[in-house]
Amino acid sequence: MRRFALMLLAGAPSLVAAQGFGVYEHNTCAMGRAGVTAAGPCADGSAIFFNPAGLGALGGNRFSVGTTLIGAQGGFTDDFLGRRTDLNNPLIPVPSAYFTHALSPTLTAGIGVYAPYGLETKWPTDFEGRFIGYNTKIRSIYIQPTLGVQVSPKLKLGVGVAYITSRLELHQRADLSRQFALPGVPFAALGIPSGTDFADASLAATGTGYAVNFGGIFQVSDRVSIGGHWLTRKKIDYDGTVDFTKIPTGLTLAPGNPLGVPGGTPVDALVAGQFNAGGPLASGGVKTSIIMPPQGTVGFAYRASDTWTVMADYHYVVWGWFSQIVIDFANPATPDLTLRPSNKDTHGVRVGTEYQYSPKIQLRAGYLYHTGASPPQFVTPLLPEGARNEFTIGAGIALTEKLHADLGYQYIKQNDRRGTVDLSAGNTGLYKFSAHLFGIGAAYTF
Numbered sequence: 001m002r003r004f005a006l007m008l009l010a011g012a013p014s015l016v017a018a019q020g021f022g023v024y025e026h027n028t029c030a031m032g033r034a035g036v037t038a039a040g041p042c043a044d045g046s047a048i049f050f051n052p053a054g055l056g057a058l059g060g061n062r063f064s065v066g067t068t069l070i071g072a073q074g075g076f077t078d079d080f081l082g083r084r085t086d087l088n089n090p091l092i093p094v095p096s097a098y099f100t101h102a103l104s105p106t107l108t109a110g111i112g113v114y115a116p117y118g119l120e121t122k123w124p125t126d127f128e129g130r131f132i133g134y135n136t137k138i139r140s141i142y143i144q145p146t147l148g149v150q151v152s153p154k155l156k157l158g159v160g161v162a163y164i165t166s167r168l169e170l171h172q173r174a175d176l177s178r179q180f181a182l183p184g185v186p187f188a189a190l191g192i193p194s195g196t197d198f199a200d201a202s203l204a205a206t207g208t209g210y211a212v213n214f215g216g217i218f219q220v221s222d223r224v225s226i227g228g229h230w231l232t233r234k235k236i237d238y239d240g241t242v243d244f245t246k247i248p249t250g251l252t253l254a255p256g257n258p259l260g261v262p263g264g265t266p267v268d269a270l271v272a273g274q275f276n277a278g279g280p281l282a283s284g285g286v287k288t289s290i291i292m293p294p295q296g297t298v299g300f301a302y303r304a305s306d307t308w309t310v311m312a313d314y315h316y317v318v319w320g321w322f323s324q325i326v327i328d329f330a331n332p333a334t335p336d337l338t339l340r341p342s343n344k345d346t347h348g349v350r351v352g353t354e355y356q357y358s359p360k361i362q363l364r365a366g367y368l369y370h371t372g373a374s375p376p377q378f379v380t381p382l383l384p385e386g387a388r389n390e391f392t393i394g395a396g397i398a399l400t401e402k403l404h405a406d407l408g409y410q411y412i413k414q415n416d417r418r419g420t421v422d423l424s425a426g427n428t429g430l431y432k433f434s435a436h437l438f439g440i441g442a443a444y445t446f
Contacts, residue, residue: 032394033352034366045098052158055148066441205240379419
């Protein structure tokens with residue numbers, strides 16, 4: 001019966017709705033231009049994440065707040081029956097907030113709250129992939145004090161240290177037909193149908209850490225600037241609990257079974273002891289670690305006229321740091337598990353533009369493409385991600401002399417990708433995914 005406990009985190013490398021489990025929509029202004037910010041961050045404090053150098057010489061006091069609502073949709077169609085199961089995701093909010101204060105004409109301090117890594121993937125509990133995972137969540141919130149300075153008329157530098165607080169959850173079912181009643185005798189050999197739920201597992205764990213975010217911007221000419229930033233990696237050590245809950249099957253064994261027990265014996269009575277203290281399905285503590293990977297951008301901004309600016313960034317995330325994950329169960333009856341995922345580094349190209357339509361209205365648009373982190377052999381219900389094309393539009397509106405509002409919309413179209421709902425069977429179907437993102441924000445200068 002230990003097999004289920006081992007399967008509990010079999011998908012952990014994918015836990016972690018952009019590249020891998022990254023999120024980049026931390027500001028509505030930046031979102032409207034496809035997140036292109038390396039050489040010219042928005043002047044609302046969001047440079048704290050996108051490029052801390054953007055705080056240099058940012059005058060006055062600025063406070064901005066916003067949220068992005070992610071509406072994901074998609075599903076899995078299996079090869080054998082052509083049956084499609086749709087995602088059951090809720091509308092997911094991704095909030096952010098920034099505050100900056102000018103200490104001098106060249107030096108500005110600030111603090112920001114954002115969530116660069118996160119995920120929620122929710123499937124119906126009758127989905128065939130529920131034995132890998134039917135509800136996966138991860139939240140990593142960064143709280144980052146930052147300093148930006150204008151070193152010279154052409155050069156700005158910035159650095160921040162982010163405190164990270166993270167929580168992960170995984171919900172999964174266990175298939176009784178695949179468990180062993182005796183060594184070499186699975187319950188399937190006793191007439192238990194495939195896909196018989198008999199246990200539900202819920203893992204919840206939290207961890208903390210620190211990362212450094214630094215960057216620079218160089219003004220090449222009156223019209224051209226170049227810049228870049230880098231957010232360092234951090235290994236988060238998680239400590240939490242795993243709870244196993246019995247699901248009654250209502251099944252009985254047939255006469256003459258290999259266990260030698262009387263026909264009509266309830267199956268639930270045979271497995272009940274596995275949930276007791278000391279059994280492999282007894283609830284208890286669990287520890288694991290996940291690396292929040294390093295990421296960075298380099299790019300340029302070109303001011304084509306007094307009203308029109310074009311920009312482009314290259315975005316790189318080192319997902320390849322997921323080389324090994326160890327799951328440590330406190331229960332000695334549940335053997336620890338070492339996973340060796342094969343995630344790949346991802347590459348993205350972002351192009352954006354801004355147009356000053358009137359003194360009070362600024363229009364934005366953008367396009368981005370990035371590769372997927374999950375290798376072909378590990379596209380699962382936990383995160384069926386892949387290469388994506390994304391399109392954005394947005395607007396900035398000056399409501400008063402001090403108050404500014406931003407609106408943004410982003411459409412994500414992921415390439416269809418073959419994947420699995422059963423890690424032992426290989427890729428047996430097609431995942432489709434798309435998403436609509438709506439952003440709203442406000443900035444106040446005083």
